[in-house]
Amino acid sequence: MPAVFPFSAIVGQDEMKLALMIAAVDPKVGGVLAFGDRGSGKSTAVRALAALLPSMRAVVGCKYQCDPDDSATLCGECRACPAAKLKSHQVAVPVIDLPLGATEDRVVGALDLERALARGEKSFEPGLLARANRGFLYIDEVNLLEDHLVDLLLDVAASGENVVERDGLSVRHPARVVLVGTGNPEEGELRPQLLDRFGLSVDVRTPADLPTRIEVVKRRDAFETDPIGFGAQWAKQDLKSRKRILAARDRLGQVTVSDKSLAKAAQLCVSLGTDGLRGELTLMRAARAVAALEGDKSVDDSHLRRVAPAALRHRLRRNPLDDSGSGVRVERAVAECLPA
Amino acid sequence: MRATATGWSDALTAAALLAIDPVGLGGICIRSGAGPLRDHWLETLRGLLPEQTPLRKCPPAISDGRLLGGIDLAATLSVGRPVIERGLLAEVNGGILVAVMAERLAASTVAHLNSALDMREIVIERDGLSQRIPSLFAVVALDEGIGDERAAPSICDRIALRVDLTDLSRQDMIGSTFCADQIAAARGRVGKAKLPAHALKALCSTAASLGVASLRAPLFAIRVARAAAALDDDDRVRDAHLELAARLVLAPRATAIPEASSAEAEPAKNREPEGAEQHVPEDAQLDDLVLAAALAAIPPDLLKRLRVGDQDKLRSASVGKQGMSRVSKQRGRPIGVRRGELRSGARLNVLETLRSAAPWQSLRRRTQSQLVGADRAPRLVIHRDDFRVTRFRERSATSTIFVVDASGSSALRRLAEVKGAVELLLADCYVRRDEVALIAFRGKAAELILPPTRSLTRAKRSLAALPGGGGTPLSAAIVSATSLALAVRSKGHCPTIVLMTDGRANVCRDGHSGRTEAESEARDAARQLRVSTIPAVVVDTSPRPQQQAAGIAAEMNARYVVLPYADAAKLSRAIRAHMQA
Structure with missing residues (x-):
């Protein structure tokens, strides 16, 4: 695999980096959608995240890298095996690329062609969703993906389980997957129904000020000239971020959310007129993850303020033709409901 | 015209630079109709590359299976296990992919090329295959568009060079002054040239004042400047190299002219809002130099295009549509299975195929063993009649x-x-x-x-x-x-x-x-x-x-x-x- 640009070396793009960190701390937040200009480093950030993630324990030989400590989410095979007999090892958290043009059979899994042809046997060959279990599934150009595939992915991501009914097979397996989608809105939009199934949504802009742009180009150039040396230079920073993620995961359960904060989150959603309760839930979860990342014991207004745009901007019942970004509306509402 | 003469010599320089660092530069977009000039340019490029370099043509309507690779059905059935057919992107590894009629490339093809250019490998997840194959190549996009028709902006963003041969005639055509040995020597030096500290700023600020938003552009400009330095056997990147880079990379991407209708650098400088020239006077000079070089190379119809509207944007969505309507045999909701030929991308339903072949197996095996001998008879005999393809219904838009x-x-x-x-x-x-x-x-x-x-x-x-x-x-x-x-x-x-x-x-x-x-x-x-x-x-x-x-x-x-x-x-x-x- 080619060398990966270090996460810490990415200049700016703070909102996107924060959103990815939140997703790494609490997968329940529900995925990240990043829309923005060409050449602004969307894919770079996602690929860099993969290198940053701490490793996890998984059952040896399991196709779905089940967590031996969590009996509720084991796959059929692992469940059938007595708990004491499950061997486990450390593996990297999977970050699986879903390439455009992937066929449905490879995404959900399908009949094992080799065995069907050679031995006439019917057996299930797991697809990308199985490989991405407990990890991330990265879809570049999510807005160009075929609609039925997007539907399917979002459904699986929401239920945490992949149900395959095809080729005469009937299989279900755990697929707890965090979806990360990126795209360029100029090339087509995502259906509004799908937008709010992503937990967080960030707008990525190319930095406009010259010093930042120079810094981006300088680092990228340094990376390309000497990928390994550059990686070593940033390894310490990356390690720090990794430790932050690990510490935040440990703390996450202890972070308290006061009724007052809940009320404020609800008030914010009401004033923006977001549909359903998903907005409040995501807002709360993301704020809690931020508090955990910051090392705070409870959620306060500052955390809500930081995550509100990403958690809510794609949930506004907006006139789809309204150009004035929904981010602006969220910011206005935040200023009203959560005065600094 | 002076501009056209430099146009051809720039095109030749571009060929040399591409031959020096094909993967780093990502490729070149040549806007021109088919003709002797373009053929000559391609031959020149060919001559500058090492002999064994693969050069593959990619037609605009290429199927995903051919591009990425997939299962070779004829071979698969004859040996009884999946046989993988290499795709074009795997074959072209280490070489040049010539995209003919690049303006007509389907959106999905463009997306695959983009991801291969970004990742420098191809990821295949189809037809029961799951593979990563290294794929390092440069794209030569032959853009034959007329008027507003252009190659997809997303791929143009990922390749460094752009040359327009539309207005050139045969008289402009002169032989290349570069030879293969020179290029081969330069290839070894590429990336070794030292980049002066102010070069980055000069290229970035020029890109900014030309309204080039993507950060890939200044990066490519740096690589072009480095390749140019390698070509001159220079141990540091000089101003002339930066000027060349601005001309070849930044100017064709311009979406704004700093001082409307004026090609002079002096007033342009005053309008740069981000410029930090005030306190770094010696850098300012280089900025101006690079900007002037870029401005001189800006296509004359830019202003007109800008007035008409952002054509690049207009183009991108219509490309997506062409892709959509073409592949209705493979997408949409499955609505059943029928007997059919495996032509033009129909999707085989393996289970149904096996099911339809199953009743005849003992009979066919007997015939086969009589023909070729019992030990050499295949385990599974499938005839064309057994093929079952899945039918899809695509919602008509x-x-x-x-x-x-x-x-x-x-x-x-x-x-x-x-x-x-x-x-x-x-x-x-x-x-x-x-x-x-x-x-x-x-x-x-x-x-x-x-x-x-x-x-x-x-x-x-x-x-x-x-x-x-x-x-x-x-x-x-x-x-x-x-x-x-x-x-x-x-x-x-x-x-x-x-x-x-x-x-x-x-x-x-x-x-x-x-x-x-x-x-x-x-x-x-x-x-x-x-x-x-x-x-x-x-x-x-x-x-x-x-x-x-x-x-x-x-x-x-x-x-x-x-x-x-x-x-x-x-x-x-x-x-x-x-x-x-």
Whole structure:
């Protein structure tokens, strides 16, 4: 695999980096959608995240890298095996690329062609969703993906389980997957129904000020000239971020959310007129993850303020033709409901 | 002309630079028709590359299977285990991919090329395969587009060089001064040249003042400058190399000219808002130098293109559409299985194929063993008759073509209302993922403001920017709407025309005024539309409902709706009802 640009070396793009960190701390937040200009480093950030993630324990030989400590989410095979007999090892958290043009059979899994042809046997060959279990599934150009595939992915991501009914097979397996989608809105939009199934949504802009742009180009150039040396230079920073993620995961359960904060989150959603309760839930979860990342014991207004745009901007019942970004509306509402 | 002569020598330099660092530069986009100049350029490039370099052509309609690789069915069936066919992107590893008619590449092909260029490997997840294959290559995109047709902007963003040979003639053609040995030596030096500290700033600020947003551009400029230094056997990147980089990489990407219509660097400098020149005077000089080099190379029609609108953006969505309509055999919802040939990308249903072959196995095996001997007979004998392919139904997309009267006659008074109504309809189309197109007519002609697209943001933008005033060339509008609708239909979509007018035609198709003549022409055009059986709605936008618009609607066999005063929602409901019917 080619060398990966270090996460810490990415200049700016703070909102996107924060959103990815939140997703790494609490997968329940529900995925990240990043829309923005060409050449602004969307894919770079996602690929860099993969290198940053701490490793996890998984059952040896399991196709779905089940967590031996969590009996509720084991796959059929692992469940059938007595708990004491499950061997486990450390593996990297999977970050699986879903390439455009992937066929449905490879995404959900399908009949094992080799065995069907050679031995006439019917057996299930797991697809990308199985490989991405407990990890991330990265879809570049999510807005160009075929609609039925997007539907399917979002459904699986929401239920945490992949149900395959095809080729005469009937299989279900755990697929707890965090979806990360990126795209360029100029090339087509995502259906509004799908937008709010992503937990967080960030707008990525190319930095406009010259010093930042120079810094981006300088680092990228340094990376390309000497990928390994550059990686070593940033390894310490990356390690720090990794430790932050690990510490935040440990703390996450202890972070308290006061009724007052809940009320404020609800008030914010009401004033923006977001549909359903998903907005409040995501807002709360993301704020809690931020508090955990910051090392705070409870959620306060500052955390809500930081995550509100990403958690809510794609949930506004907006006139789809309204150009004035929904981010602006969220910011206005935040200023009203959560005065600094 | 001086510019054209440098154009060809720049093209030759570009070939040399590409041969030095093909993977780093990503490739080149050559805008030119097919012809001796382009062939000569390609031969030059070929001559500068090492002999074993693979050079593969990629036709615009290449299938995903051929591009990425997939299962080779004939071989698979004969040996009884999956046999993988290498795709074009795997074959081209270490070489050059020549994309012929790059402006017609399907959106999915562009996306695959992009991801291969980004990742430097290809990831295959199809037909039961899961593989990563290294794929390092440069793209030579042969853009034969005319007018606004261009290669997809997303791929142009990922390749460094751009050369325009359109205006060159044979006389400009001179032999290349570079030889293969020189290039080979330079290849070893690439990346070793030292980059002076101020070079980054000079390239970045030039990119910024030319309105180049993507950060890939200055990066590519650096690599081009490095390759140029390697070509000159220079141990540091000099100003001349930076100038060349600005000319080849930044200038063709320009979307703005710092000082409108002035090609001089001096006033341009004053307008740079981000420039930090004030306190670094010696850098400023280089900035100006690089900017001047870029400005000199900016295509002369840039301003015109900018005025027309952002054509790159217009182009991108229509590319997506071409891709959509082509591959209906493989996408959509499966609706069953039938016996069929494995031609042109039909998808084999393996289980059904095996099932249909199963009853005959013992019989066939016996025949086979008689033919080739018992030990050599295959375990599984599948005949062509056994093939079962899955059928898919793709939802046929609807394209709504809005034809808006923006003339001064009466529509002007109600243009705002019409715009409001169209916006409501657009919102409706957005939810159903329909495509919309917008034709406006005023003055002497009808103009396609927005080709069929799903990007509603763009639709809205172009609608808001729609000016009003002038005559009413109704017949021209109906004719262009009809031809657009026919084009849409030929792609397999269902067109609907929504014509918003007061029906008072007063400009003929040849541009001269005359009410009677213009009205009879409009009626003729309407009859043409009727013959083509394209569903249409006529919305009367006159202050009081008029005979004319109703007459046009009758000729078209269209539904006639009167635009109610200040009630865009009502109109939108009326049209929606019609479209659902």
